Amino acid sequence: MAGVFDNPVFPYFAFYATVVVLKTMAMSFVTAFHRITKKVFANAEDLVDKTKEKVSTHETVERVRRCHLNDLENVIPFVLVGLLYTASGPSLSSALLHFRIFTGARIFHTIAYLFALPQPSRALGFFVGVIATVSMAYNVLSAAKY
Template sequence: MAGVFDNPVLPYFAFYATVVVLKTMAMSFLTSLNRLSKGVFANPEDVGFSPGKGKIAADESIERVRRCHLNDLENVIPFVLVGLLYTASGPSLSSALLHFRIFTGARIFHTIAYLFALPQPSRALGFFVGVIATVSMAYNVLSAAKC
């Protein structure tokens, strides 16, 4: 019986899952960097970190990064969880790579479209393509389940 670590899909899943998780983590740092550079903070206790006079306010560019980060959390976590189950379900390597690459590319494109305010439907396309990849993996997991 082959073990989980003998699964030829697992290293590829690990790679693409790590890419999108690191991208999601980078959004936290980008939000903080924007807050510091603009001196705009969400909490009163954070104002002391500002080199000049900080203020409590909303800034559209900071909020845009924050919303993009929240959208990543809503999509990357399901991808990682469903992708792990999908990897364990024994998909073909070519099918798995297609799903992983489409999702990762869609999330990177979504972030670019969000941060640079590209006209719609660019951001929506990035979002829906990623969701479709995750739903497709979920469908394959459910189809392979022996219930």
Template sequence: MAGVFDNPVFPYFAFYAIVVVLKTISMAFLTVFHRLTKRIYINPEDTRIAGGQGKVATNETIERIRRCHQNDIENVIPFVLIGLLYTASGPSLGSALLHFRIFTGARIFHTIAYLFALPQPSRALSFFVGLLSIMSMAYNVLPATKY
């Protein structure tokens, strides 16, 4: 395992991967916070948390957070997996940092655009910028593979 940590790109990848994973996890806490403060739950047994005062319903704010969280899951997992392969393929530090920073910035902006309902195409553009970063890393890994 020491070989992974000898890779000069790996510590940077680890940092940006942790940032986006923690951002994704924070969306779950944000969902719980809004469920508890609004006393709106998804399952009848959850209303006991509010002493029977809660209700089973949907709420636009909670659903927006959940959709943002789902979108994070759909993008952060590929970033981490492809980013590991990309890191192992020996990219230049400058190129790797550019990919990692673009993806991380795009995901953070995507969350802001989603949660604050910024006008489109802001959210869509940030999604595609992040996706292009992942696709570029994948494309750069291909020459290092044997197919």
């Protein structure tokens, strides 16, 4: 098991993967904040006053939820592919470039999504992150011995 920790790329991967996972987890709290402040509840059992409030949706809550879902769709593949990529023996500079680009793209995507920046800003954040993950996957497949 010491081999993983001897890999000079692994601590950097662990750092950037943790950053994007924590950012994804934070989106749950942002969603809850908007649900509470806007009194928008997804389930009947969440209602405090069952006579006045109702289960409903709100554009802000839905925007945050879509951003969170997009994180889940991108961060999980990044972590899985990134772990394989780290084990495939990439150069430290190449690995750092991939990790930093992905992390920056996801943070930018979240800002663009939550503050409704005009397109193509959100799409740019999305595609740059996807390209970083696909590039890592290509490197893993290229290095694989089958």
